[in-house]
């Protein structure tokens with residue numbers, strides 16, 4: 016394992032073992048979980064630990080199969096075929112990570128199906144090729160079930176092609192370790208920020224659509240470590256990003272004052 020230079024990732028459970036086992040058996044993996052809980056960092060860490068190149072695609076509602084597979088482009092008067100990130104990963108035996116996969120257009124699922132069952136092939140209609148995935152190729156997809164609406168879910172025939180893992184915000188002791196390491200702030204103040212994060216997460220569903228992410232706690236801690244006052248850092252990193260509602264904001268700031276005393 017070339018794990019030495021892998022980006023820092025603190026495991027919360029057996030996710031690294033599960034990912035490695037899926038990789039070893041050529042199985043695709045689906046990561047579910049709220050924004051900013053460590054999914055992207057986990058994939059970057061695992062790709063480096065397994066010594067595989069990583070191609071990440073941020074999916075959006077205009078993303079088509081051609082964006083993943085490739086297209087003919089005009090280059091100096093000639094048309095040349097240019098591989099998309101998925102095709103490159105299939106050829107090279109890399110990890111292809113489709114972030115927010117539910118956002119992608121429907122034709123993307125059609126492409127993923129033969130790649131994510133035991134065939135492991137990528138048919139490229141435009142060139143007539145049918146690529147067999149190189150050893151080491153792995154498909155990883157993630158999405159946030161919280162944003163789900165009726166139109167944007169994965170079909171059972173797609174989701175049942177993946178080994179799936181649920182991610183959530185870390186336990187306080189883990190989150191303290193993550194935020195301390197990422198921000199360089201002293202553990203005492205990080206502990207208070209994490210306590211506040213726990214309280215803010217308790218408001219999910221009542222006043223807030225989503226609880227505060229670990230990413231935002233890292234932001235607040237980083238700003239404080241850089242010299243910003245605690246009140247201001249909390250306001251800009253842990254309150255304003257969560258809501259536009261003035262009453263809710265005031266409530267969140269009061270909660271912060273209560274936690275920090």
Ligand SMILES: Nc1ncnc2c1ncn2[C@@H]1O[C@H](COP(=O)(O)OP(=O)(O)OP(=O)(O)O)[C@@H](O)[C@H]1O
Nearest residue numbers: 023024025050051052053054055056193197229230
């Ligand atoms: N277990 C962890 N180990 C190390 N860092 C973590 C961990 N969990 C969260 N982080 C920190 O939180 C930040 C946000 O995580 P990341 O970008 O991976 O979230 P995500 O789940 O991919 O979110 P999104 O769904 O919005 O893309 C990271 O940059 C990192 O600083």
Ligand SMILES: [Mg+2]
Nearest residue numbers: 054055056114
């Ligand atoms: Mg991400």
